[in-house]
Amino acid sequence: MADFLNTAPYRGTRDFLPEEMSVRLQVFETLYRVIETFGFQRYDGPILEPVEVYEAKSGVELAEKQLYQLTDKAGRRLALRPEMTPSVARMIAANAGRLHFPVRWYSHPNCHRYEKPQRGRVREHWQINVDIFGSESVEAEVEIFELIHAMLGALGAPRSAYELRVNDRVLMLGALAHHAGVPPEAQKGVLSVLDRWEKVPEETSRGQLGALGLAAAQIDKVAGLTRLDLDGFLALLPGEEARTSPVLRILREGLLEAPLAFNPLIVRGLDYYTSTVFEVFDVSPENRRSIFGGGRYDNLTELFSKQRIPGIGFGMGDVTLFDFLGSHGLLPAPDVAPQVLVLCQEEALRSAARAIAAALRAAGLRVVTPLEAAGLGKELKRASQRGIRFAVIVGKDEEARGAAALRDLLRSEQREVARGDLAAAIQAALGRR
């Protein structure tokens, strides 16, 4: 065949070879464990969802520009899910009658967005999604923030490595209305400009605000809002909103022991957030960017049922998380090589070798046996090259004594070990129980 197909994965998607997959699995299994200790239960759902779900609530940019869409033979318009929150809202609405609220759920789906691939951005990424449904209590915010600190802590990140930034869209919209006179119909557009404020020159943002119909004086006031600290912000607001805002209560009543930074530029890009919004920022000089974020969305289940079920949660994507871990030297080493090669010195011992391999596997060790016939020396050399630490060599004399030769390929040491003691000897040397 003359023309070969391209071996590269589709643009913006990734192959995970075993070494890369091992790193990914180690990081995410650590996160699964932490999330489960907070009582969250894992769920999953289909990658295909009706397009309408995203058109209704996710925002124009996502639904119109970034969705991978297809139409099935029955004429159903489907999308590869670009995010998980609408799917989980659908599942919660479908099962609300038999769930015990508050519900703590998490998932780890792959999500697709049609974007120009660049640092921190791909077309298919793997995202941990964590949500609490059915609670309006500020304790839900506290728990989500505690969980975020616990997750990052379990990955080895010191609190100095990142900042948890919060805001409240109710406060922000109140300040935009009362202080800058932004009319309701321009609010969504202004939030979208604020969401990108730090990523573009201020003149660009000011131009966009002008295009939304704001006058020069209003634009100055919006720009002024972006520079306010908490006290300055509160001075602009009527009392009621500030008293009931969950993030303000946390900040002023000290409900969270870990640090939390008020930041008026945190508004998030998705339309469905209704109050609390937050982002975790990497503070290292070489990767100053948002790692992940989330917020409170009190009206998302109304797409699917008349029952109002408030939710709060976040999505943590693998690409930005791994950039963060990499920039702080926190990525684990791959751990994929087999641990033991079991060989026999002659064909008649094959069945004995197979029994030893089975026993070592039953003890949880990663064990290979040769597939192709090759000399002992060649096999041992190959095993070393592949990073295999031990060889068990089944020879006639040792077999007669109920034993085998255990060779440490790293230290080039060899000794005879009774068959029943092989697993324990290898595990001890590997530093495991």
Place this chain on the structure above:
Amino acid sequence: MADFLNTAPYRGTRDFLPEEMSVRLQVFETLYRVIETFGFQRYDGPILEPVEVYEAKSGVELAEKQLYQLTDKAGRRLALRPEMTPSVARMIAANAGRLHFPVRWYSHPNCHRYEKPQRGRVREHWQINVDIFGSESVEAEVEIFELIHAMLGALGAPRSAYELRVNDRVLMLGALAHHAGVPPEAQKGVLSVLDRWEKVPEETSRGQLGALGLAAAQIDKVAGLTRLDLDGFLALLPGEEARTSPVLRILREGLLEAPLAFNPLIVRGLDYYTSTVFEVFDVSPENRRSIFGGGRYDNLTELFSKQRIPGIGFGMGDVTLFDFLGSHGLLPAPDVAPQVLVLCQEEALRSAARAIAAALRAAGLRVVTPLEAAGLGKELKRASQRGIRFAVIVGKDEEARGAAALRDLLRSEQREVARGDLAAAIQAALGRR
């Protein structure tokens, strides 16, 4: 809003609520562990692949009728992968220069086929894929078969619950040519008829063979082949093929200790298999059907490079596997409820309660704290309903003694336990270390 969106998942796809997800995770985590003890390394790849990959090698039915296709804005024709083997062949071809062959890889992707949903068949399923690349040795077959028995054994399936059926396409094509005079251009079609032989009336199959151009006498001979046992089959074949066939060597030389059944009706539906083909059948009367299967495919990497890298492997889908496990009573119970509720009797003890919750989480327990303010009795009742086994109640007196009340909600027993001993006391009662 008057019109609600449908809460059902897209036709032929499934939501996995936590109870269902827990069963799925337990089964597949058991399989991951077994597969890894055989030295297989996990990889992953994108769900989107170029359509051409499937058009070239997977067979007409799959490529033309069952592919979910879309075209991106750059005009690339993409498919949701219907199976993993072409993707892994692509990855192996791309990285052949730096891999140590033989390579043992596995993955657990979701795959999509546009089919009419029915028992054992959905549109999105989760499939364990296991492959060995770079070995033509019969030992590769032996290892794959041993692994299959080990996987099913680890799930609790006795060998009497299923049958591992094997065939060799080389032998089958030889018998079709030499015994029934089937011309080369009709071979693919005849294999396809044989693949469905047991699922349709024999008259239907005979009609299809006639449509492929076979005469009545040839059709009788093909029908005769389907009823032959191993000896009868061998009597029809020239010697060379029978001597070198891996499955025949295993059967005749006794290379595998576990049972293996020759069956001329095992041919598999995918075009790319070149010799060994196999299927695992459920033998229970209420679910007599194929659970999963695989085979040897020596020419699949030729799509991507001139290097010939033989492969052998199988894909084990969740739907048929779970039907099998269910029909034999082997599905594990869901395990998702939090294990501990930590409560405080007054607001001033909240921080003490939080510290206890953190310590229990650090010990690996699944711990929740209340989000909404409610009375102690109501909280305990709710916890019981949700299946939470223990409550730790932080009261003023106990706290002063460095202790808390530990309540077993299942047995309605309560005792005071020193804070430092809580985790161990709970774990002991849960029967864990």
